[in-house]
Amino acid sequence: MSMKLKIEGAGDIERALAQFARGTSKGIGRRAMKKALKPVQRSAENSAFEIAITSKLSPRQRSRARGDQTRSKVSLYVGPVESDGSHAPHAHLIEFGTGPRRHASGKYVGAVLADPFLRPAWEANRQVMLQILRQQIWAEIEKAVERAARKAAS
Template structure:
């Protein structure tokens, strides 16, 4: 099952991003996406079953996947060149909680599914997009202002020397 998400009204932000270096643009996008996704991670943690141990504490927003996830992700998205990607879910790096998150979410032969990520996404999807839209404009504007300030200092140094 795939979910398509569409966000409109970002042309001004795209024009501002064109004025930034690639690294500055990616940094602004990453900061905005991380801030917008944080409440989703908190909501997912609140929906995780109580008896799932360290699962609640392992749910994070991050850019890294484990080895198997990375291979699968590359295979699925090999033709797409996304500028920035972040993931929300249980982390394998935060104790044992993340190691069994998928088993809790989807269930096993001996354990019924106890979804926590999908219900959190369904509940928070629209609010996340609104948070992203609001914060993205702010982060890109700040990055443009920093770049302009840096360029002005560099120009002042050149003319002052």
């Protein structure tokens, strides 16, 4: 699931970030987004999976998110992972459930009821996440300005 957000007043943020090198501004965005996505991560905790904030995707997910990854964009994803950090390819079966399933032999092997954990966490924390993102991005910009001033002074 991919969602795009429109943030009012983002022009000021963009102008402030344009003053930095691309790597610096991407780092600012990445750090702020990780902090902003923490409430979603905590709310989505599920006994079957760990929930991670990451930029790493499986090969299939990477091909589907191709437009999200450019030189000037920062993309982070919140989602289930296995305990070793690898992607959880069966997580969607828990989130959305399945219909009745049968083997090729005709044997009935059951159905999985939907147990949504990520969508409700996203919906419940979207406004909080945006507020945290706005605060954190300005805090990160201020820190970057202070670092640049210290570097210029020495």
